[in-house]
Amino acid sequence: MKEKKSGYRWVVMALLFILYTVANADRANIGFALPYLRKEFAMSNTEAGAIISLFFAGYALMQIPSGFLVKKFGMRTMFSVGMLFTSLFTGMIGMANSAFALKALRVGVGVAEAPVAIACTTAINNWFPAKEKGTASGIFLAGSKVGPLIVPPLCAWIISVWGWREIFYAFMVPGMLLAIVWYLLVTNKPADSKFVSAAEAEYIADTSVVQKEEKKREYKLWWVDKLVRAKKVNPLTNSSQVFKCWDIYGAAIGYFFMVGIVSVLMSWLPTYLVTVKQFAIMKTAFVSSAPFAGTVAGNFVGGWVSDNILNKRRKPMMMVTALSTTIMMYSLINAPADATLLAILLFATGFLLALGYSAFMAYPMGRVNKESYPVAFSIVNTGGQLGGAGAPLFVGMILDKFNWDAVFLALAIGSFICLAVVATIVEPVEDPVART
Template identity: 30%
Template sequence: MPMSGPKKTKKRWFMLFLLFILTAINYLDRTNMAVAASSMSQDLGFNAATMGLLFSAFSWSYGLMQIPGGWFIERFGSRIAYTASLFFWSLFTMFMGIGRSFAALFGIRLAIGAAEAPAFPTNSRVVATWFPSHERATATSIYTAGEFIGLAFLTPVLFWILENYGWREIFYVTGFVGIVASFFWYFLYRDPGAKSGANEAELAYIRKGGGLGSQASEKQKITWSQVTELFKHRQLLGIYLGQFANTSTMFFFLTWFPTYLVMSKNLPLLKAGIYAVIPYIGALIGVLLGGYWSDSMLRHGSSLSKARKLPIICGLLCSMTIMSANYFDSLNAIITVMAIAFFGQGMAAIVWSTVGDVAPSHSVGLAGGVFNFIGNLAGIITPIVIGFIVQATGSFVGAMIFVGCVAALGVFSFIFIVGDIHRIEG
């Protein structure tokens, strides 16, 4: 009988576990202000429009720093980029606890957004380097699940801290956790290669399946022609627009949703924290189902385009149902609608894997930065628009219509603009 080769290691799954933990921390640091918002606004005298501007501050700098963040990743690699990003955004998060004016808090949120800019492009780069194509959507869905597991199970903890200690302590606790995690990432993460702990069988498996593998260790020189190239292709432009649409739903839940429950439904803080868990669990189920469904279609012979686009389109259609919350008075019915909408947002989150599928192999980190820049313009627009709608009308009815219509724009983009999904080589 012929000798079989050594069994491949599973180091890629350990690296994915690290991404999962860091993504959970990332989203706690994005949503902690949503939990603190009702108490913060009362303590500091902020109205809804002012809070909308404060919510948006993160995304102004986060979006603007995406392309520089992508350059930083390509220049210094995933290990250094994530370490620096996590350490500084966590440090600035702790500073939020000492802010006492709109100007100070706005400036600190700008700093948090700038520091977080390399995080998700690094996630995309790590998955593209460590995973073959047929595992990439599953890997993306697993680290993305970290967003919602952290939100679902730790949001009530944040409300408990708020109830028993105050809104400032929320920022002290979440910031400290991130600083500790930054050291674990630095000492544990490695790109694929001889020092990564992966054997040659696993490295060959990654390369054969289209993973970038050891190419990730090569420092890239970024030129303006590479940047402009990322705006010339129909597939990428459609993907950018789809991410903008999906991110709009997400930012409603990350910013205004807890306040919606407290202000619009008159829920006490701890009860709002408990009800807020249900849509987060819906999003968790959606993101896991989306990744599994996409890769399962690939394994059963579907085209890459069908396997990626179908779950994304179905997810965005589910997100559009958020508009129906305007027609229910029952809290249970409204929470069910919200769970369906956030389930859809989670399912469509595999749009991140399409960046690794489509971007030129020499610009995956940079493309992730551009993609996240366009997508997170929604983080600027959505909180401000909702804040002014609530301030002007005294209700969230117009806000639900706005979020649903933007989700419909994403459906249009993936049906009519994106076209065939394949890697752009140039």
């Protein structure tokens, strides 16, 4: 009798979703607390931007080292260690008694969380077959936006009942508990897990008879392959090849601008709503959540389209996101004053931004082998997190000299640069479509 195929990879996916939601809540809560921190520690816009940026600075600094650590010690161990220390530093922010302490602890959160991101994406690469990686990446990154989605109302409630310090105490506990759960339930490779059947392990490895015989949808979009420069290339097999590949750096530069825009929305949007739109705290919480509700939906849709409509092509959605985000950032210059209309506009902004967001993570999966993926994605994510570090600080500097119109214009220009750079990289496919 043929062994029944288990579905434990989706349990792993559910854990990834929950854990990355918590991790991103730990980084996003500073945005809602920022107006209160500025009152207590008397900061300028530039100084406030630095508080936000220091997380991303520590995070970016540790990306490539984390790639090598995950490659050496495995994603299971590095994820749990990283998540434990991320939660610990988050809780300690509530004890800060100076701006310097806040800055140091934000760096600590960034350094600790760096291996979490690399371990999560490595888990997806190890635990899912090629035809499901885009969908899995979209679900995973949807979790990254659920964190910022739940942060505003939760933080608003905590502040109204207690104060800003209690935000960080409350956010510390879930991550510490979930880090232990992850270590107990997830192995580095599916074949090593007692919860995974041999049939599922074969399916994930793309070697099962069922998968080989599965009818594949014929892909006919020759014009897409021409537009994205699709061609057959040999996968990169070692770190030396990865560090010499322009495609990896091109994806990293594109991700630089996308993560930068997300970090601005995550960190500066509540301040914009309070100071420019003059919204009350609960209305601010409602509108602040809107772009991240959009990104949750966009990540699901974008990942599914990448796998099922575009036949594992990642670059088309990257380009769609870059172009549409350019338009949406420019449209925010004339953002409506009505909270409902502004929330709708921000929801659409988040949705379009997220359509190709997961593709930046999935792209190296098709360009390198599994052993080299942690290093390849660490380069891409370094680019992204440098954008996350620089953008909030840059926004603070703009606001000290100009206004929010200049901020949105700068973000629109950055997104257009992303489109231009991503257009230069190769789309790696097994069988590019030619016009007949």
